[in-house]
Amino acid sequence: MTDSLTAPAETQAVLSYLTGLQQRITDAVAAHEPEARFVVDEWQKPPGELLQGRGRTMILEGGAVFERAGVGLSHVRGPQLPPSATQHRPELAGAPFEAMGVSLVFHPRNPYVPTVHMNVRMLAALPAGDSAVCWFGGGMDLTPYYGVREDCVHFHQTCHDVLQPFGDDKYPRFKQWCDDYFYLKHRHEQRGIGGIFFDDFSEFDHARNFAMLQAVGDGFLPAYLPIVQRRKDQAWGERERSFQLYRRGRYVEFNLVWDRGTHFGLQSGGRTESILLSMPPQASWAYRRGEQPGSAEARLYTDFLPRQDWLAA
Amino acid sequence: MTDSLTAPAETQAVLSYLTGLQQRITDAVAAHEPEARFVVDEWQKPPGELLQGRGRTMILEGGAVFERAGVGLSHVRGPQLPPSATQHRPELAGAPFEAMGVSLVFHPRNPYVPTVHMNVRMLAALPAGDSAVCWFGGGMDLTPYYGVREDCVHFHQTCHDVLQPFGDDKYPRFKQWCDDYFYLKHRHEQRGIGGIFFDDFSEFDHARNFAMLQAVGDGFLPAYLPIVQRRKDQAWGERERSFQLYRRGRYVEFNLVWDRGTHFGLQSGGRTESILLSMPPQASWAYRRGEQPGSAEARLYTDFLPRQDWLAA
Numbered sequence: 001m002t003d004s005l006t007a008p009a010e011t012q013a014v015l016s017y018l019t020g021l022q023q024r025i026t027d028a029v030a031a032h033e034p035e036a037r038f039v040v041d042e043w044q045k046p047p048g049e050l051l052q053g054r055g056r057t058m059i060l061e062g063g064a065v066f067e068r069a070g071v072g073l074s075h076v077r078g079p080q081l082p083p084s085a086t087q088h089r090p091e092l093a094g095a096p097f098e099a100m101g102v103s104l105v106f107h108p109r110n111p112y113v114p115t116v117h118m119n120v121r122m123l124a125a126l127p128a129g130d131s132a133v134c135w136f137g138g139g140m141d142l143t144p145y146y147g148v149r150e151d152c153v154h155f156h157q158t159c160h161d162v163l164q165p166f167g168d169d170k171y172p173r174f175k176q177w178c179d180d181y182f183y184l185k186h187r188h189e190q191r192g193i194g195g196i197f198f199d200d201f202s203e204f205d206h207a208r209n210f211a212m213l214q215a216v217g218d219g220f221l222p223a224y225l226p227i228v229q230r231r232k233d234q235a236w237g238e239r240e241r242s243f244q245l246y247r248r249g250r251y252v253e254f255n256l257v258w259d260r261g262t263h264f265g266l267q268s269g270g271r272t273e274s275i276l277l278s279m280p281p282q283a284s285w286a287y288r289r290g291e292q293p294g295s296a297e298a299r300l301y302t303d304f305l306p307r308q309d310w311l312a313a
Numbered sequence: 314m315t316d317s318l319t320a321p322a323e324t325q326a327v328l329s330y331l332t333g334l335q336q337r338i339t340d341a342v343a344a345h346e347p348e349a350r351f352v353v354d355e356w357q358k359p360p361g362e363l364l365q366g367r368g369r370t371m372i373l374e375g376g377a378v379f380e381r382a383g384v385g386l387s388h389v390r391g392p393q394l395p396p397s398a399t400q401h402r403p404e405l406a407g408a409p410f411e412a413m414g415v416s417l418v419f420h421p422r423n424p425y426v427p428t429v430h431m432n433v434r435m436l437a438a439l440p441a442g443d444s445a446v447c448w449f450g451g452g453m454d455l456t457p458y459y460g461v462r463e464d465c466v467h468f469h470q471t472c473h474d475v476l477q478p479f480g481d482d483k484y485p486r487f488k489q490w491c492d493d494y495f496y497l498k499h500r501h502e503q504r505g506i507g508g509i510f511f512d513d514f515s516e517f518d519h520a521r522n523f524a525m526l527q528a529v530g531d532g533f534l535p536a537y538l539p540i541v542q543r544r545k546d547q548a549w550g551e552r553e554r555s556f557q558l559y560r561r562g563r564y565v566e567f568n569l570v571w572d573r574g575t576h577f578g579l580q581s582g583g584r585t586e587s588i589l590l591s592m593p594p595q596a597s598w599a600y601r602r603g604e605q606p607g608s609a610e611a612r613l614y615t616d617f618l619p620r621q622d623w624l625a626a
Contacts, residue, residue, distance in 0.1 A: 039600065059600045070600070186579040186588075245595065252596075253589075256569035257579050266499040266570050273601050275499075276566075281599070282558065283565075285592035287352065287372045287383070 008132045010206055011098050011124050014213075015075055018102045018120065019056075021217045022073045025104065026058050028221050029069050032228070036063035038071075043271065051078045057274050061281065064109070065232050070277030071104040081125055095127040101138070102217065103261075105278040106224075111244035112231040114144035114151065114192070115251065116224050117278065120217040122210075134206055136213045137199040140220055141178055142227075143192030143251060145244045146296050147304030151227045152193045156310035159196045162219035166204075166212045174198045179307045184254050190305045191254045195223075243297050248283035255279070321445045323519055324411050324437050327526075328388060331415045331433065332369075334530045335386045338417065339371050341534050342382050345541070349376035351384075356584065364391045370587050374594065377422070378545050383590030384417040394438055408440040414451070415530065416574075418591040419537075424557035425544040427457035427464065427505070428564065429537050430591065433530040435523075447519055449526045450512040453533055454491055455540075456505030456564060458557045459609050460617030464540045465506045469623040472509045475532035479517075479525045487511045492620045497567050503618045504567045508536075556610050561596035568592070 026038050041057040053076030060069045077098045086093045101121025108115065120138035127133070142155045156175070163170040178197035183190055196216070202209055255262045255278050265275040291298035339351050350373065357367040366389030373382045390411045399406045414434025421428065433451035440446070455468045469488070476483040491510035496503055509529070515522055568575045568591050578588040604611035 041601070057600075061599060068598075186582070186585045249592070252565060253569065253579075256566065257576060263570060266566075269499070272499045276598060277600070279562070279598035282595060282597045284595045285381075285589060286374060286594070287370075287590070288354070288586050 008124070008126065010132050010134060010210075011100070011122070014122050014134075014210060015100050017210075017214060017217070018073055018100060021120070022056065022058065022071050022102050025102075025221060026060075026071055028225060029060065029066060029106070032065045032232075033060065033063040036060050036066075038069075043274070045076070045271075051076050053077060055271070055274060057277065059277060065113070065228065067107050067109040068279075068281040069104070069106040071102065072274050072277050073100075073102050074271075074274065075100040085123065086125075089125070089133070092125040092127060092133060095125045097126060098124045103277070104220075107248070107280045108228065108232070110232050110234060111145045111236050111240035112148075112234040113228050114142045114231075115248070115280075116143070117141050118217075118220045118224075120213050122213065134202065134209065135199075136201045136209050138213060138216055139174060139178055139195060139197035140216070140223060141182055141192055141195035141197065142224070143247075144304060145247050145300065146240065147193065147300050148231070151230070152304065152310050154226060155193070155195060155223050158219055158223035160311060162215040162223075163196065163212070165215070166208070170212075171196065182254065184250060184258065186257070187250065187253070189250070189301075190307060191250065193304050193310070194307070242284075245282055245284040246286060246289055247300070248280040249285045251278075251280055252283050321437070321439065323445050323447060323523075324413070324435070327435050327447075327523060328413050330523075330527060330530070331386055331413055334433070335369065335371065335384050335415050338415075338534060339373075339384055341538060342373065342376075342379060342419070345378045345545075346373065346376040349373050349379075351382075356587070358389070358584075364389050366390060368584070368587060370590065372590060378426070378541065380420050380422040381592075381594040382417070382419040384415065385587050385590050386413075386415050387584075387587065388413040398436065399438075402438075402446070405438040405440060405446060408438045410439060411437045416590070417533075420561070420593045421541065421545070423545050423547060424458045424549050424553035425461075425547040426541055427455045427544075428561075428593075429456070430454055431530075431533045431537075433526050435526065447515065447522065448512075449514045449522050451526060451529055452487060452491055452508060452510035453529070453536060454495055454505055454508035454510065455537075456560075457617060458560050458613065459553065460506065460613050461544070462616075464543070465617065465623050467539060468506070468508060468536050471532055471536035473624060475528040475536075476509065476525070478528070479521070483511075483525075484509065495567065497563060497571065499570070500563065500566070502563070502614075503620060504563065506617050506623070507620070555597070558595055558597040559599060559602055560613075561593040562598045564591075564593055565596050 030038060038058045038060045044054040045052055053074060055072060055074035058071045060066055079096055080094045081092060081097045101119060103119040105117045106115065118140035123135045125133045160171040174196035175194060178194045179190060181197050182194060262275055266272060343351060351371045354370040358365055366387060368385060368387035371384045373379055392409055393407045394405060394410045414432060416432040418430045419428065431453035436448045438446045473484040487509035488507060491507045492503060494510050495507060575588055579585060
């Protein structure tokens with residue numbers, strides 16, 4: 001995405017990385033899809049709105065492997081940082097800002113392939129006559145329907161390994177942050193088996209903060225694609241489909257009720273179709289659906305959703 | 314529901330009305346269903362919680378006419394009215410209270426039969442040594458997939474007629490309140506074709522307030538069942554099903570993002586399965602689904618969802 005909004009070199013470099021990341025990820029997904037294609041929707045906020053910005057939404061629907069795969073890139077600029085963003089940096093209050101990120105959710109067709117979410121983003125304050133101050137956030141997390149221990153360990157191991165160069169503390173902190181964030185309080189349930197999540201990150205200098213963001217973004221395909229490869233041809237039927245649709249209802253509940261980006265985005269006039277890229281293509285609800293104790297469905301609740309250390313020896 | 318929570322005769326009478334209403338409505342629905350039956354789930358809040366209460370959830374799933382029909386009755390008691398409830402009545406601040414209501418959502422299988430929602434409820438403050446002070450709320454609203462003018466007029470005419478004995482102003486006020494409330498701001502769309510909605514109502518004496526509540530509750534079956542009768546055998550196929558599932562996604566979005574009862578109920582530890590009785594059995598999402606101009610699907614947006622006076626001569 002060429003972009004005339006941005007002046008500082010730091011933010012231009014991040015935008016360029018994000019643009020390339022969206023392309024690499026959608027290329028990798030498209031390679032699994034003999035028929036379906038990504039629709040590319042370039043959008044721009046109408047002139048005159050307070051927040052100016054543009055984005056590129058890429059979405060594949062009705063694929064052979066992915067029933068719905070949305071990858072959004074957005075870049076917005078506003079005249080004044082909101083107070084919530086400058087609580088710890090009062091000298092930046094009211095500064096112009098830019099926010100940019102790539103966000104994706106993939107809903108596979110085969111119930112044995114987990115749903116996945118990944119996001120990398122940067123918020124830059126641009127105080128007049130001074131250099132940009134940038135914070136980073138993001139992460140990735142996995143939501144299986146039928147848990148497979150090997151897949152969960154692989155996903156977490158990859159998250160661990162990409163963060164390792166940035167310090168021993170990063171994976172455990174961001175893993176717990178993810179568990180805390182992706183929790184459905186009204187169900188007393190985790191959304192999935194977690195992964196990593198971080199926000200407002202600026203512990204290193206800009207170059208190293210950005211390097212960590214890149215490590216996470218670049219880690220997504222190696223964390224997820226091998227799981228898709230292993231499970232996509234596993235046979236499934238009505239039973240698995242029914243459980244998948246029911247569990248996707250939880251995904252909807254989390255995103256619309258608890259996810260701050262989604263809930264406040266919709267309430268505050270964000271671009272609805274981009275925000276709701278995360279919605280599953282289909283979902284279902286049933287009253288007090290119970291699972292046969294010991295069944296594969298019941299094991300999701302007993303063996304996979306409860307928080308645990310996936311990398312314990 | 315026999316109930317030992319309630320002391321005052323006023324609240325006992327309302328509870329008794331609500332209990333009978335739930336039974337009458339579920340009997341009327343069951344009469345359409347040769348196979349499926351309502352599951353009756355009597356629940357009680359565990360002792361020791363701040364809010365004490367019980368309820369009867371009745372739900373029919375997988376019926377021939379109704380794919381999912383949930384009718385909840387609940388009755389809770391708390392030690393102290395929340396501040397939001399006593400803004401206009403400071404003398405009642407901190408008084409014990411009771412809240413009771415019947416709430417229902419029916420999701421029919423046939424896309425030509427509209428989804429419907431109805432709720433009647435009462436909040437009673439019980440100041441020590443004084444008589445109960447009661448407020449009433451509720452209403453009903455219709456959400457068609459394929460609009461039929463005659464059905465919309467019938468629904469609104471019935472709402473109008475049941476309120477007419479309580480003053481000329483009631484239907485127009487409550488109709489507008491309903492349009493204002495059931496609005497998806499993030500879609501710039503009404504949820505459906507409206508109906509009536511009111512809250513904090515105490516304009517008459519207790520007996521007449523309660524009589525108005527009963528008129529609304531009793532008006533539900535005559536407002537809705539004739540529409541079900543007229544449309545339930547209309548032929549439909551994949552096209553209508555697809556549009557119904559997509560539009561049900563809007564119902565989910567409204568309830569989880571905008572409906573105060575649902576959103577805050579889930580956030581504040583309400584009984585999840587009862588709150589989510591309103592969810593459709595299945596729903597779908599698609600990116601920027603557009604309708605053929607002039608098609609029956611497009612006409613929902615152009616001719617039915619926009620606010621209008623359904624009773625204009």
